[in-house]
Amino acid sequence: MTEQTLALARRIKLLLLDVDGVLTDGRLYFDNNGNEMKAFSTLDGHGIKTLQKSGVRVGIITGRTSELVARRARDLGIGLLVQGREDKWQALQELLPELQLAPQDIAYMGDDWPDLSVMTRVGLALTVPNAHSAVAERAHWVSHNAGGEGAVRDACDLIMQAQETYATALAPYLGQDD
Numbered sequence: 001m002t003e004q005t006l007a008l009a010r011r012i013k014l015l016l017l018d019v020d021g022v023l024t025d026g027r028l029y030f031d032n033n034g035n036e037m038k039a040f041s042t043l044d045g046h047g048i049k050t051l052q053k054s055g056v057r058v059g060i061i062t063g064r065t066s067e068l069v070a071r072r073a074r075d076l077g078i079g080l081l082v083q084g085r086e087d088k089w090q091a092l093q094e095l096l097p098e099l100q101l102a103p104q105d106i107a108y109m110g111d112d113w114p115d116l117s118v119m120t121r122v123g124l125a126l127t128v129p130n131a132h133s134a135v136a137e138r139a140h141w142v143s144h145n146a147g148g149e150g151a152v153r154d155a156c157d158l159i160m161q162a163q164e165t166y167a168t169a170l171a172p173y174l175g176q177d178d
Contacts, residue, residue: 001141001158005158006162008123009107009161009162010162013055014059014080015059016058016106017059017061017108018088018114020064021148022128022151022152023072024147025148038066038072041152043149044150044152048076051160058080060082060083061108063084064084087117103121104122106123108122108126109151111132111135112135113134116134119138124140127143128143128147129146141155
C-alpha cells in the first residue's frame with residue numbers, strides 16, 4: 001500500500017460497504033420457493049467488529065433489499081444500513097448531516113458502476129480484485145481477497161494499520177494484553 005493510501009486511511013471515521021460482490025461473492029442464490037441465500041465471510045465479520053471497536057463506524061449502502069443483509073448488519077452491530085437505493089450518492093448525501101462527517105472522512109468499498117458515484121466523492125475508495133475495470137481504475141486500493149472471501153477484512157486491517165490501532169487490537173489474541 002502506498003503512503004498516499006495510508007494518509008487517506010488515517011482520516012477515515014466511517015467505512016461504508018456495498019453488499020453483493022463486496023460482503024458476498026456477488027452471486028445471487030434462490031431456492032425453488034424464491035427464498036434468497038447469501039454467504040458472508042466470518043473473516044469480514046471479525047474485521048468489521050474490530051474496526052468498530054477501534055472507533056471507526058461501519059455502514060452499508062446497497063441497491064438491493066434483503067432481510068438477510070439486515071440480519072447480518074444486526075449481528076455485526078452495524079446500525080447504519082440503507083437498502084434499496086440504486087443512487088448510492090443521493091443516499092449518502094441524505095445521511096451526511098446526521099453523520100456530521102465530511103465526505104473525505106468516509107471510505108467506501110464497492111465493485112461495480114452503481115458504487116462509482118460514492119467512490120469518486122469520498123476520501124478513500126476501496127475495491128475487490130474482481131471489480132469492474134472502471135471501478136478498479138478509480139479505487140485508491142484493491143484488496144488481495146475477493147468479495148465474500150475476506151476483502152472487507154483486508155480493508156478494515158488497512159484502516160486500522162493506518163490509524164495505528166491494529167497492533168492494539170491484535171495484542172489480546174497474542175497474549176500481550178497484560
